[in-house]
Structure formats: C-alpha cells, structure tokens
Amino acid sequence: MSRTEKRTLRPEGRRPRIAFVHEWFTHFAGSEKVLEAMHKDYPEADIFALIDVIPEKERPAFLKDRQIRTSFLQKLPFIRHYYRFLLPILPFAVEQINLAGYDIVVTNSHAVAKGVITGPNQLHICMCYTPMRYAWDLQDQYLENSKFPGPMQWLARWFLHKIRIWDVRTANGVDHFIAVSKYISRRIRKVYRRESTVIHCNVETDNFTIGAPAGDFYLAASRIVPYKKMKLIVEAFNEMPDKKLCVIGAGPGLKTLQAIAKSNVQVMGYQPYKVLLEKMQTARAFVFAAEEDFGIVPVEAQACGTPVVAYSVGGAAETVVDGVTGVHFHEQSVPAICAAVERLERIHGGFDRETIRAHALKFSTQRFQREFSELLEEKWRLHCEDIAIKPTEPKFEKIA
Template sequence: MSLKPLRVAIVHDWLVTYAGAERVLREMLTLYPQADLFAVVDFLSDADRERLLGKQAQTTFIQNLPWARKKYRGYLPLMPLAIEQLDLSAYDLVLSSSHAVAKGVLTGPDQLHICYCYTPIRYAWDLQHQYLRESGLKGWKGALARLMLHYIRLWDARTALGVDHFVADSAYIARRVRKVYRREAAVIYPPVAVDSFPLREDKEDFYLAASRLVPYKRLDLIVAAFRSLPDKRLVLIGDGPEMDKIRALAGANVEILGYQPDAVLRDHLQRARALIFAAEEDFGILPVEAQACGTPVIAYGRGGVRETVLEGQTGVFFEEQSAEAIVAAVQGFEALPTFSPAACRANAEGFSEERFRRDFAALVSARWREFQEGARCHQMVDSGGQ
C-alpha cells in the first residue's frame, strides 16, 4: 500500500453565498483540510469564506466573463465546457459537491470520484416544465431554453458514468438519482447545526413560516390559508421577488417581518407553536432546525421532509399544495395532543454535523479501500499475463 499522502480535490458548483450546500462543503473541508477546492466561479464574501476555512477556489473561465458576479446562472450553457477544463489529474480522490455541473469533472481510471448529489439538475429534468412556466419564457426564447435544457440533459446523463459512487442527501434524492442516472446512491443526510438551535419547552400562540419568497416555496398558500383562520396568528420571515404578492394576500393576522438575521429567526423558531412548511424540498434544513428548538412542523408531505419529520410525533403532513389543505392541517394539528419538545429535539439530533462527519468519512474510507484493493488485483492480473 502506498504511504504517500492522499491528494484530494473537492469540486463545488459555484461559490457565491453560504447556504445549505456550502454547509456540506464546509464539513468536507473540515474532514480533508489538505484538499484543493475548485468551482465554476468564486465570489464569496470574506465572512462566508471564513466559514469555509478561508479556502479560495480555483475557478473556470466563467469567473472572468462580463457580469459573471451577478449573472453567473446565465452562463449555464457554458458550464459543462467550463467544468471539463479543470485539470484534476494530480489528485487521487475527487469529491464533487453537486446539484448542477460539479460532478462532470474529468477523472481517470486511477482516480476515485465520489459525488455528493443534492439533486440531478432539477430544472433540466422533471421540473423543466415548471421552470419554463415560472420563468415566463415564450416564443423563440422558450424554444431556445428547451433546446439548451435538452443539451444539458444529454451531458448530465453522460457525465454520470464518470462518477464511481453517488451519495444522496436523502432517500428522496436517491430515488431521483436512480431514475435519472440509473445508478444506486448511498444516503447521508446533510449536516444541520442543531447545537446552534437550543431547545425551548414553552411555546407561544403563533405559527411561523420562513423562507426566501420565491414561487416554489409556496408561501402564498400559507398566507392565503391564514385568511381562512382569522383567529390564528402567522409570522412570516423572509424576502424575495414574491413580497408584493404576499403582502397583498396577507390579512390582519399575518405579520410579515421581511429578511431577518439568524438570531431573530432562531428566536422565532424557539417560540413558535409550529413551523409551517409548504415546499417540496430535496432535504429541507429549516424543519430540522425547528425541531432542534423543540418546535413541531406542519409540512407538505413530499420530498425530504418525509424523512426528517416523524408524523404524529414531531409534526403532521398535508398531502396537497393548497390553502385548503393547510387549513385542514392546522386544524388537525390543534386537535392532537400536545407535541413533546423533547421528542422534537431528539429527532433533530440525528441530523447533526458530527453525524455527517462520521458517516461521510466512514463511507469515503470504505470506498477508498475498495478502490485500492481493486487496483492491486488488476495489477496482479496484468503482471501475470506478461
């Protein structure tokens, strides 16, 4: 067995903010501090870079294109070409952190490539039609978008063959990986900073919704539902392009706070009677953070939330995205016995950062041992045939 240090490359799609995928990236960098970091673009602020242990990514030519800082997503058609230009030939182990193009890096037979997959490119596969509707692209622009997404699908499916092992962030995404790539994926849930969300046993008489105000989050349905529940109070935290629509829908019992810092969100998560969550998410960190605070969740019963909320123990589900379903869910929630804050907290602790580091390190170590053993077997066969 070689005694040389393991040379590790970590490839992330793009670095422009610190969100859920970057939390996973941080844990990867913590596990493999010797790793070199790569991304399509890197425009992180100094504060966010400190969260990633000060790492600066090696980037692609898109970094230097006009308006890339603000309009990097507009260069999606060029990203397959860009990611393939990253030279990773000097590395033994390649870890891609991918929801778009990172998994498409080129690797050779003497390199192990493990992809942590947040999702196959959503707007190119089963959510294409929803994406086109919400973007308002019609006529020749719509036709061009369809052609571009067709090209992205072909590239995405082909490059899945270059990944040795997939790891999905939920069983829900593992099913999508199987459907799109015809590959099996291990499941390791993303890290949630549960220790940053202390348990609070006493709750106040209001419901909480929090998110960026974009269409797929379906905050409009939650606000509309509370028009039919005038005796219930809703607090909404978040900002985004749907703010005007949300304000127009809100009744007197809905308090819209707009964007708030983490401390304010945490305080409301601790005090709320329940979090209401209407999006279909691949995993969904916020419901876990709420449970860490001892707060149950009322959620749309599709996606990763089915794996993070225990029905009847730490929350309840509604089965369709409609205001009527949310109204019925709130009323059903209030008819149930009081949910145990301690049970909510105990469930959340199963998604901790420590658990992610332990499980991910164990998986990588096992796959690396298998890879080395396979390489030795091939060398013995080759030597015997000479």
C-alpha cells in the same frame, strides 16, 4: 509511458490527494454548509468551483485565507449577476477543471459539478443534492418562471434537451453517488439508473435549542421564491383568521406576500439569525409547504423542540415524523394546510419538545461527518484493492 500516465500512478504508501469540487460560491447556504462539514476532516484538500464571488465580509471561516481554484468564468465581468443565465456553457466550463493530479475527487453537485473529467485510477464520489431539476422534472416550471418569449422558449428547450443528454452521460464518470435523502436516492435511480448511499445533510443542531414556552403564532421562514410555496402558506392562513402567522424571508415574492396578507399574517421580510431563532423557539409550530430535496429549516425548528406542519413529499417526509414531531399534509393546497393545522391543534398537547429535539439530533453535523468519513475511507480502500495499490488513510496530500 506518457508524462500524464505517470502522474496518475499511485505510489504505494503515500496518502491520497483529495479535491473537492463545488458548483459556485455566491452565498453561504445549505450546500456550502455540507461542503464545510465534509472538508473539516480533510482541511488540506483543495477546493474548486466555477466561480467564487462571496464578499469577504460574508465568507465563512473555512474559506477565509484559502485559494479557491476557479474556472475561466471567474474572469468575466460582473459574473455574479448573470452566471445562472450561462447554463448552456456550464457543462463545457466544468469540463475544463484540471483534476489530473488528484487521487480522490468529491463533487458537491446539484447541477453540473459531477461532470468534471476524471481518469480510471481516480476515485470520484458525488455528493448529489438532486439531478439537475430545471433540466428534468422542473423544466416546465423553470421555463414558465423565466418568461422567455416564444423563439427563446424553444431555444431554451433545445439547450435543456442537450444538457439532459450530457447529464446522463457524465453520471457514468461517477464511481459512487451519495444522496442527501431517500427521496433523492429514488431520483438518482430514476434519472441515472444508479444506486446511491443515503447520508442526510448536516444541520447545526447545537445552534438551535429549546427556548421559552410556545406562543400563539405559527412560523414560516424561507426564501420567497415560487417553489418554496410561501404564498400558499399565507393564503391558507388568510382562510384561518383566528390563527396568527409570522413570515420571515426575503426574495422576489416578498411584496406580493405583503400585499395579500390579512391582519392575522405578519410578513417581516429578512430578519437576522437572533430574531429567527427567537421566533423558531416560541412558535406554536413551523409550517413548511415546499417539495425539498432535504430541507434544513424544518430540522432546525425541530431542534428547538417546535413541531412542524410539513408537506409529505421530499426530504420533509423523512425528517418530520407524523404524529410525533409534527403532522404531514399530502397536497400543496390551501384546504390541505388548513386541515393539517387543525389536526396539529387537536393533538398539540401530545407533542413533547424534548422528544422533538432528540429526533432532530439524528441529523447533526457530527453524525454527518462520521458517516461521510466512513464512506470515503471504505470506498478508498476498495478502490485501492481494485487498482492493486496499498491503501493508506485518505487524510490529505496537497498539490503544489
């Protein structure tokens, strides 16, 4: 028996060694908050990532004083500024992460993390936010926004073709998929032909509470990038001069929004959490037009008791209850948003803020942690039965 084979055997009675694999740490946002919630019950588990470039002053508490095990990409100068352009080599980079000493591998994946190499005696659970969108259904939008010249367009298409092949192949290395919404569960079935367990993302609902009575304005808050459809929302309210809109967010499209906004639309740019919370608590409704895999911000708005005008495709179709916690519109167009706003105003008195908040609590962090731990423990027990070892609680045994 080789030395490597000996390392993969599981002695009976010892707790499993757990590794979390995250794509990259560049800022602290949605997927990082999910990782934090998953890691909380297994604090001695090791964390891997392709790169870690979060500034020290912005690092969340669970990453402070913790060594993140990174790939060779970490050593490249100024990697923070161009890592996304290295997509053709990211599959190779993630395959170089050595996980041979671990029993349970949890990948936190929306791009390449699930492509880590694991052995037959290792349990690989993938928390999947989406199959890689820019390689699949958003390929044309990705290439259009990239503005590559002619020859580069065809080279990019060839690389994306190769990545699709790799993406499907590596799905076979995942033992169990977790989908962040029913919408993503359908996408996993479509792309990988695999079933998944739906565990909705965690939302810090305790940080968003009901505030002062609703004001006379609508709120839209997001990064200002094309797929968030913030420009579409502004254009819709430009057509409704009797209704006020407040826009919070930063991004490459900020100047465009400021240029096209009419007098009833206030584009505030980036605002600190305190301002966002106050606006969210006092808005007449929150407007959300993106096709999101889950969509955390609409749930945060509902935790404030604020109804949501939501596009009915993607995660928002599951988190916003039409006629109860908000209203849906069914196409990303100015007339559809205008009609939804008019409908909300006709039934506005029928929205109960306590009912809206109670619905949002179904997506709390506590609920997520319970569901994730229960799934991990069940899959670990079944895995132990499969490889004929004595199951133990998957609490943690750290690699030296």
